[in-house]
Amino acid sequence: MRPPSLLCLLVPLLLLALGLSLGWALGDGLKGYSGERLAEVALELVPESGATHPVTSVLLNFRGYDTLLELAVLLTALLGIWSLGPAAPPYPPPGLVLASLVGWVVPLLIITGGYLLWVGAYAPGGAFQAGAMLGAAGVTLTLAGHPTGGLPAEPWQRLLAALGTLVFLLMGLGLMALGSGFLIYPKGIAKWLILIIEATATLSIGVTLIAAFLGGRPMSLRNRSR
Amino acid sequence: MLDPLALAVAWPLLGALSITLLPRWAAHLGILAAVGATLSALGVAFAVMDSGSLTSELGGWKIPLGIGLRADGLAAAFLAMVNLVALGVSIHASVYFADSKARHHFWPLWFLLWTALNALWLARDLFNLYVTLELMGLSAAALGALSGTRESISANLRYLLLGLAGSMTYLLGVALLYVAYGSLDLVQVARSLAPGPSSAAACALMIGGLSLKAALFPLHFWLPPAHASAPAPVSAALSALVVKAAIYLVLRLWLDLFAGIANASAAMLLGLLGGSAVLWGSWQALRAERLKLLAAYSTVAQIGYLAMFLPLIAAAADERGRASLLVAWVLLALTHGLAKASFFLATGLVQKTTGHDRIAELGGAAQSLPAATFALGLAGAALIGLPPSGTFFAKWILIQAAIASGQWWWVPVIMLGTLLALGYVFRLLARAFTREPTPPHFVTSARAELSALLLAVLAMLGVGLAARPIANLLGV
Amino acid sequence: MNPEILITQMLYGCIGLALFLLGIGSFILHEGLWRRLIALNVVGSGVFHVLVAVAYRGLEQTPDPIPHALVLTGIVVAVSATALALAFGRHLEDQNDHA
Structure with a gap:
């Protein structure tokens, strides 16, 4: 029309x-x-946040609540996709060139992801960039005919996809129970808490992106062998 | 330090996550999380009633660097209503989805929607509102498509895309405000807001984007197909809560954020759209052939009433007049939330028993479900605005204000809207009572029917009788 | 304020606004799902572009980290919404094939 x-x-x-x-x-x-908007206030407090890169400080500490809800949005999208039906049939097995190329590219992508996660503490990088790299590795595998893009069985997929949000939320609640307040990191260990959150969020983001690319509920092992 | 505001958001999110991990236990965990979330939300509401507004600075950083949560009277009243309705919907859903394949998918998505709703009433950070709006939009669209029919998927895809366009428009407005005022906190920006091109543009973008999400006439076209094709408990949540969240934000931004620049002619424009929505929505509801479509169009009309308040609030002579209009607004919104939820839940029962929801062929089928039909009748009466429902008091105050401020043209619109509502409710009830023999039992499925009935009773009696506490809560 | 900063912010900000409007126009005028979805992503890029432009505070200064963080959050949200919409679309097409 x-x-x-x-x-x-x-x-x-x-x-x-x-x-x-x-x-x-x-x-x-x-x-x-x-005025300077919020830049001056934020930059001044970066040393207290547990991360040295200002954007990481904002994402994981100053505005950590936004990031928690953002991870929930990502999970929502995945659950919505799963509710629609089973995943698409796998791509045909690759030719020799593609197969050997995948053998090269995938480990490289995973290593790059790990590097981006680590570097995020003091330079541009961090959980989302690293998760995107993991996602790219899984997408590459899927395109080369791997039926689940390297993902484990459904219960593990559920755990991995929810892990980032769960760890973040439980940490917030745990800190509140210990008397510190929701998402208020104690100064001394802030750095480590942020690292744990970022690492689990990276896993969740990567797994969610791969599972979303597969486009549907994971098929059970029985169906796959058929 | 226990933070009740953070808990009200954390409970449903924890529910969603635990159900994602343990899908086998979905129904049990679901009821547990629903009760927990409702109790924490009611706790917030009672705390506000006791000691006034609550604020918390998340992460321990001072606003504007950190994100603030706030519960004032308005937020607390809605938080309480939303969580009661959500609890009713959960109890109903535990029966509705008991042996359906959709149940594994319903529960986690439902709690994500619940998280978004609680987070939205408590938010006072403009960007955080964008995130909660998206969480709400995505989970609502995914839930709406759970019935799996082609109709429901395409209607909810359209809803998803339009919602996305609406929230992007809203976000551009937030960006303009950050450019001009250097803060994202609603209260701080409101304090420094000055008339000028950037505040006017931000106002237009933000209110416009939210009107699309609130289905304000003429941007309502996506609502009826999306709400009518979803599974009944989901329709109840979408119509009673999700749309309400968007129109609540319109009011909140209008009164709290843009109070300095929102002028009478802009309010009049929104009011006129609201008036058209009342007439158009009620007329379409009267003509609807299906029960769920009727309910969906009635929601379009009710959103119209809520928008009609804006020019009258702008024209209110004194603080007292304004305050009483605000109370009326809340009464109307709360009653509609409870009544529409009950209406959709009862419709779902009728649909499950008869296999369809065509009004003309309801016949005695509805009569075999006396409790559900009773709920439909009560909810319908609350939607019309028969006394002592909250709608009755709200419309009464609305008419008084219209006459007092000389805007008499709203009176015939309200009268006509009420007459049309009378028409569509009685058209439905007339079909429900034929000469079939009435079954000996009042209730067939206790949990499913009583949750609908209880919400209807609350809508018809509860809100009206609680008008005084609600007014106290709002600080009047 | 330094005019160099202002001009840079204005230039990139206006490009962002142009992207926003192009996307909105395309969203209104075209029917197909894929086209509208791409249009919405262009709309999103436009808004993020404006936010990034605002963060610029001159070459010697660290940019304002708040808008950068908002953009990162916004991108994740936009990706999620796009993924869900694509899955809806694919499902509709599958149903068409079977019908």
Whole structure:
């Protein structure tokens, strides 16, 4: 069904007008504000956060609650995908060139992921980037005909996908039970808590991305052998 | 230091995670988590009633660097209603999904939706609101598609995409506010907000994006197919709670954030859209051939009433008039939440017994389920606004305010909307009572029917009788 | 404020706004699922672009980490939503094939 042509003419005009006013609004906002926004406050407190890279401090500590809910969003998407039906049939087995290439690329991707996770503490990197690398490794495997993209059986997939959110939440609740307050990390061990959260979140993000790419509920072993 | 606000979000999330790990125990863990979440939310509401607003700074960082949670009277009233409805829906769902394949998928997604709802009422950080909106949108769309029919999947795909467009628009508004005011905290931005192009653009983007999510006329087109095709407990949650969350945010931003710049003509525009929604939604509900479609269109109309308050609040002569309109708004929203949830749950029972929900062919089928039919009748009466329901008081105050502020044109809209509602509820009830012999038992499935009936009773009697405590909660 | 910073922020910010509007236009005018989904991702990129532009504070200064973190969170959310929408779409197509 094609939209009527009047709409085709009207929409660009309206968008143009909207664009001009938004540009004006943006310019006015940028010029009108002389302060440093939150940058100065955040950068000043980075040494106290347990991470040295400011973006990691914001994601895992200052605004950790956002990240917790973000991991829940990722889990929601996966559960939604699983609810729709079983995964797509696997890709055909690869030719010789692809198979040997995969043997090279996948370990490289996993190592890069580990590096990005580690480097995130003091340079650009961190859980999401590392998880994306793991996801890419799994997608590569899937494209080369591996039926589950290297993922284990369903119960383990469930555990791995929920792990990041679970560890993050239990840590928040545990700190609250110990008298510190929800998601308030004690100064001395903040660094280690952040590392644990990041490592589990990396696993969860990687597994979720692979499972989402497979596009459906994991098939049980019985079905797979058929 | 125990943080009741964080607990109200953590409980349902913990439920979702434990069910994801142990799907076999879904129904048991589900009821456990539902009771826990409801108790923690009611705890917050009582604490607010006792000692006024609660605020907490998560992670121990001062707002605006950290994210704040806040429960004031408005949030507490909704938190209590939402969790009671969600508890009722959970009890109902434990029967509805008992032997369906969808049950493994329903429970974790349902608790993720519950997490999003609780997080949304308590949020005071503008970006955090975006994350909760997305959590709500994704889990709601996934739940809506659980019936697995082609119709439900395509309707919920459309809902997902439009919701995404709405929240992106909202997020651009948040970005503009951060540019101009250097903070993401609702209260702090509100304090420094000044009239000008950037605040006006942010207001338009944020309210516009949320109106799409709230299905405000003429952006309502996605709602009826999505809500009518979902499994009944999900429809109940979507219609009673999810849409309510978006319209609540519209009001919250309008009154708390944009109070300085929101002028009377913008309020009038939203009010006119609301008035059109009342007439259009009620008319479509009257013409609907299916019970669930009727209920979905009735939601469009009820959202319209809630938007109609804005011009009257803007025109209120004094603080007292404003406060009483706010109480009326809350009464209407709470009653609709309870009544619509009950309506959809009862519809689901009828549909399960008869195998369809076509109004014309309901015949005596509904009569074989006396408790469910009674719930439909009570919920219908609460939707119309018969006394002593909250809707009755709300409409009464609305009409008084309309006359007092000289905006008399809202009065015929309310009257006509009420008449149409009377029409669609009685059209339904007339079909339900034919001359079939009434069965000897009132209740066939206790948990499923009584949860619907209890919500209807709360809608019809509870909210109206609790008007005074609710007004106290809102600090009037 | 330093005009160099302002001009840079404005330039990249306006590109972000343009992406936002192009995406919205495409979303309204086109019917197909894949096209609308890509349009929404363009919309998202536009908004993230604006946020990244705001974070710039001159070459010598560390950029504002808050918008960067918001963008990272936003990307994950957008990826999740896209994945779910794609799965819905694939399921609809499968049903079409079987029908």
